[in-house]
Amino acid sequence: MESKKTNALNNSLAGDEGLNAGSFKHVSYLWNDEEAAKLAGDEVALLVYRSNLLGADLRLTNYGGGNTSCKATAKDPLTGKDVEVMWVKGSGGDLGTMKRSGLAALYVDRLRSLKNIYRGIEHEDEMVELFNHCIYDLASKAPSIDTPLHGFLPYKHIDHLHPDAAIAIAAAKDGKKITQELFNGSIGWVEWQRPGFDLGLKLKAAIDENPGLRGIMLGSHGLFTWGNTAYESYVNTLEVIEKCAQYLEDNYGKKRPTFGGQKLQSLPKEERLAKAAALAPVLRGFCSSKQNMIGHFTDDDRVLEYINSNDLERLAPMGTSCPDHFLRTKISPLVLNISTDEDVTDVTAIKEKLAPQFEAYRNMYAEYYETCKHPNSPAMRDANPVIILYPGVGMFSFAKDKQTTRVASEFYINAINVMKGAEAVSEYTSLPRQEAFNIEYWLLEEAKLQRMPKPKPLSGRIALITGSAGGIGKAIAKKFAAEGACVVINDINEERLQGAMEEFKTQFGRDTASSTLLDVTNNDTIEKAFTDAVLAFGGVDIVINNAGISISKSITDHSIADWDKLYDILVKGQFLVSKAGIEIMRKQNIGGDIINIVSKNSVVAGPNNAGYGSAKAAQAHLSRLLAAELGSDKIRVNTVNPDAVIADSNIWAGGWAEGRAKAYGITVEELPAYYAKRTLLNEAILPEDIANACFVFVGGLLNKSTGNVLNVDGGVAAAFLR
The missing domain is CATH 3.40.225 (L-fuculose-1-phosphate Aldolase)
Structure with missing residues (x-):
């Protein structure tokens, strides 16, 4: 393990023995001796470890900001000789999540030799291409523009961060003077200039003029700090930022009220x-x-x-x-x-x-x-x-x-x-x-x-799919998320909703989905769901009315409660959710899509299906009515008619399977095969098939289509619309 007793920075602001989370007030000390010990002897692994710790504290640097490096000896694959190699965060990476694959590895001597052909600041940009001639590991990340800023400094481990506390001083009118006085000359100052080869040379010149520096403040830009080991660099970085932050805290409100005082009060x-x-x-x-x-x-x-x-x-x-x-x-x-x-x-x-x-x-x-x-x-x-x-x-x-x-x-x-x-x-x-x-x-x-990769078809679009914690709804949400959309996951069942959200975070990350409880029969929860969607993503572009229920009974066995439940969820729910979504789409004035998941049963008459089938028919006609009304708003309304979607579906709950089996004179176990066999294609229908149909309507190729119906039933001739 790296020794904590070998800090070569003679002008350290604080001793580094016994440091822990309580040693700092304004930054997070996250170093774990046991974890670091596992990486002993692997300087690159320690670099990644240090980088992740620094990137985990947004007070030190934000997402994608800053870069870190280390220099170590490695075998030249061509000569077998030991050479000095610099590993530095590659272009476009993030310190908090960076892995070894996010580093660029370059021969130090080759990188430094580029100064022999440097033609001056007017030709700065041409040097970036030349970094490729210095690559040690051909599989490494592309070097960033900050590469020479690390390469010309003589230290083994270097941190370049954008901490708020340091930049506050760097962006102050008297920043250079403050830096000099605050650190007693141990932190240098280099005036603002765009990052690149010339700035790397200026950093080197600052060190040559004052070899005892423990860091350099870049005017209006950020901070460079370093050490002979990963731990030394980490602690040095924390100490410098801590001192900057404490200095600011000690001065808040002394000269004048913060931001000149408050002009107005916030709303509750x-x-x-x-x-x-x-x-x-x-x-x-x-x-x-x-x-x-x-x-x-x-x-x-x-x-x-x-x-x-x-x-x-x-x-x-x-x-x-x-x-x-x-x-x-x-x-x-x-x-x-x-x-x-x-x-x-x-x-x-x-x-x-x-x-x-x-x-x-x-x-x-x-x-x-x-x-x-x-x-x-x-x-x-x-x-x-x-x-x-x-x-x-x-x-x-x-x-x-x-x-x-x-x-x-x-x-x-x-x-x-x-x-x-x-x-x-x-x-x-x-x-x-x-x-x-x-x-x-x-x-x-x-x-x-x-x-950068070409945007996905649904990039920039926001979709609310009712009943999306499972079954068809979840399949649609996953398809849309995979195609670039932000999705609002909702369900009436909180436990199922939590499970779906965990699944989405694991598969798509933290920024793709939000969640909200939603009962399509309760207008208060609908309004709250859309409010949550707006606060999470700014609006809504796509509404999928998917939430449903199935009740299969003969007309004489149907109760009034059964009838009301079907119409409340399927018809009233579609009406209320669409109404709320349309209001938001009209505010945005950029068009939108409504897709209603209806059913083959909206056009096919069958036994023991009066409530469900007639409610589905009402859904279908409501879709046509909305398509006719919303065209001038560029809001497209289309319908997908599934049939017999069995996998991961709630359709079998509440006696539906038993009711349909009874109607067809077969057993419940025979239903899947029965449904597949009766189709023209002899195929079972899966939730993913419905998701693909929905994507067809919103993916960009059917932007001039509205009022359409797409059957996804394996081919049921009786359900043909014409």
């Missing part, structure tokens, strides 16, 4: 959420003028302190300082000019008020692009805001998928923390607009965007 929690839920689909519609966006909302206390403050009007237009922040949040946010007592449920009025505000933002962004662009700049990207601030209520963010919009929200909270800290100790400064543009429209960033 329930009112904030109600306002956010009512407004989110409208905002999403404006932000989706180029492509469908997914939303995120937060009323985090840090956000409320900022958006309710006297300084909001001054600070918000300045934008962020750290490149990692504004690459994800755009140059500046849109601050809504809406008072907290305005009625945001009046859709027409609120759209009329918001339209010029969005137009002004788009014009601002276009002017920024036209003023700062270069002859070879990529075309202007979507001019809509990513971050939207509603004083008194909270913060919305909108991006191409849920992970991206959630991360954008997290990054803007980082930016708020930076502004708060910088204003507490000095005066906040943001990057000049031209510098910000040069990062946002950097040709290397554009190339990275072009390499």
Whole structure:
């Protein structure tokens, strides 16, 4: 195991013996001696371990931000000689989840020899291609632009992070002076410049001038720290950030009230959420003028302190300082000019008020692009805001998928923390607009965007499928999630719902699905489910009416309760859920889809089926009626008619199997074979077959189809519509 007694940093701010979780107030000490001991002797494994610990604390760096490295001896596969190799986080990775495969491995001597052919900062970008000539492990990740920043420093282990506390000092008007005084010269300072080869040379020059440094602050950007072992680097990083954070805390409110004091009070929690839920689909519609966006909302206390403050009007237009922040949040946010007592449920009025505000933002962004662009700049990207601030209520963010919009929200909270800290100790400064543009429209960033996978067919779309904790509903939700959609999982059974959500998190991650209890016969739960969907994702694009029940009895055995239950769940439920979904789709004004899972029984008459069959027929005609009504809203309404979907279905509950077997004069055990045999294709129908049919309607190839019926029954001639 690495010794904790060999810290070579003579100017350490704190002794490193006996450190534990209680040794730090502002950062998390997560190092576990037993876990590290298992990795002893494998510097790369320790690098991954250290990186994961650093990435687990959002106060140190956010998702995808920062990079770490180690240098160690390895055998050259061609000569068999020992060579020095640097392993560094590759392009596009995340420290918190990084594995060994997320590292780039390069020959150190080759990387450093590139300075012999470096033609100057005007030719900076051409060096990235040359990194490929330094690759040691041909299976490693592509090297990032930060590779030379690690390569030219002489230390074995290096951390480059974007901690809020450090960036607050780095973005302060007096940041260099504060750094010098706070660390007594043990932390160097390098002025802002775009990451790349030249910045790596400047870091090396700073070390050459002062070999005793334990770290370097990058103006407006972040922090470099290091050590001779993974543990030394980890502790050094925590100690430096801890000191920065404590310095900020000691100064909050001393110079002036935080953010100049509060200008207004937040609405109570329930009112904030109600306002956010009512407004989110409208905002999403404006932000989706180029492509469908997914939303995120937060009323985090840090956000409320900022958006309710006297300084909001001054600070918000300045934008962020750290490149990692504004690459994800755009140059500046849109601050809504809406008072907290305005009625945001009046859709027409609120759209009329918001339209010029969005137009002004788009014009601002276009002017920024036209003023700062270069002859070879990529075309202007979507001019809509990513971050939207509603004083008194909270913060919305909108991006191409849920992970991206959630991360954008997290990054803007980082930016708020930076502004708060910088204003507490000095005066906040943001990057000049031209510098910000040069990062946002950097040709290397554009190339990275072009390499990203093509969006899936349902990317940017949000689907609520009733009864989606099992059976057909869950199969549809899984299919849609696999095709890029965000899905709202719901069920009347809480235990089944929890199990389905765990399954979705395991299969699709944390950002694909949300869950809510939903009884389609209870309008209060329907409204809450759609509110939950809106707060989770910003709106709804696809509604699948799937929840159902089956009762098979002769007309004389049918009770009034049976009849009412069938019509409440199948017909009234479809009506109520569709109505709630349509209201949201109309707020968004970007169209949408409603698919009703009906049945072969809606057109085929059979014995012992009066209640179920007539309710299904009502569902079918309601589908046609809605298709006729909603065309002008670009909302398509289509129907899928399954038959005899047996697997993982509740259809056999409540005596349905016994009733159908009795009607056909067979046993319950004979039903599956009976159903398959009576079809033209002699096939059993599975939940996945219904899911595929639903996807056909929403996957993009049938955008001009509405009022249609798709039979998925293996071929039942009696169910042919024409």
